[in-house]
Amino acid sequence: MSIRSKATTAVASAAAMTLFAGTALAASPGAPGAGDSYFPKYGNGGYDVSHYDIRLNYNPTGDQLSGTTTILAKATQDLTQFNLDFLLKVKSVRVNNAPASFVSDGGELVLTPKGGVRKGQDLTIVVSYADTPSAVKDSNGITPWTKTPDGALAIGEPEIASWWYPSNDHPTDKATFDVNVAVPNGVEAISNGVFLGQTRQINGWTRWHWRSTKPQATYLTFLTIGQFEIRQSTTPSGQPSVNAYSERLGENADAAKASIERTAEITEFLEQNVGPYPFEAQGGVATPNLGYALENQTRSVYDTAFFRRGANTYVVAHEVGHQWFGDSVSVHGWRDIWLNEGFASYMEFLWSEHIGEGTAQENADYTYDLYPADSPFWQILPGDPGPANVFDGAVYDRGALAVHALRVAVGDEKFFEILKTWTAEKKFSNATVEEFIAVAERVSGQQLDQLFQTWLFTKGKPAEAPGRAGEVAASLAAGPAVTKAAEPKSRAKIQLTHELLDAHK
């Protein structure tokens, strides 16, 4: 930002203070963070977003992104200024139709609307911008925006929005979305929710329209541009489905299709276990260049590597499981990541049992035995892993063991009642680990503090695998002939899935 713009900001702030001076209102700047204990700068305070209208042009040649994002929000306090999270070069900002001064400062776009903002006031914020996202780095020197040979991937957790649209970038401020992207004719642009169609423009470009009508977190809003085969259909449950396959999947293309085309079946199976599917559309995208998979709302994206040993429905069960655990019920803070990864990983165990490749118990036994007591694996606490370990393998594997320990303790009937109660009561909102424990105790009628203390909050390997049958435990104790549980048929694929997901740190 130029010195001249900074001077303008100072003048505008002074004007705002003058306005409020005579009214004795406690107007102040909105907080630069949403209060996340792991990532204090993520998100902002002082307003609540209800809708994003993202209208962009993207040219794969040169990675050129430009356009306008219109944000509908409501002020939650009297404000002299407030922040959006954004890293790209901004051309102009309007707040309620009036030009607002702005300063870009290390990922914070600080806006000073003329005359300030009153608590409860509706805000229409229009930000115009243009930049080369792959060249833009955050304060850690990284960019999650991936330039590919034929387009780009705007996909990332916990952060991606700042590389393609300005936002209140924290899962506690969900909103609905229209994503509207023009690309050169012959290029595909894929995002979340329902596909509203494409419009040919007069300049040799085509505009793609996507709409998410249910509350959606900023990091779960994605954009994938390139050469894709798109398959549209209607699921047996009547939902629109859009799957997309990069034309660069090579020999993994058929294995990817044999997995992702089963999304509706896997969704239906999980519905029986955890409650009604919360969203308005389904689908999946397979692409090279991502390196992991991410549960973007209604449409997960999978790296082609998940399918290098043939079809892998476990990664699909994991990401579809996230639609309930992570997308509909989102973390209150990133410390609560077990609510996402522990449960999504446990959905793989349920799917394994369903298709006859190893029961959840066999998977739990094998997982428990996989890590020796002196492994650093047991030093990470799934219930509070720390900001550097949010995606550590322990959050997934030990996290799934914690879920299984609950199932064993309360029995199947109460266990599935807990899951269904949780996804219903917390639908479209945010939650903490402590709130899950409270629901589990209320529904089961049991005191479960000790169980969760052991599996989520205590370093070291718990003394026993949860629910291991007595005879198995005895034969293992008799060792050394048998020292580990037998490997379930599903394990190799689950292992591959977790290795790739864990690589995303």
Ligand SMILES: [Zn+2]
């Ligand atoms: Zn996951």
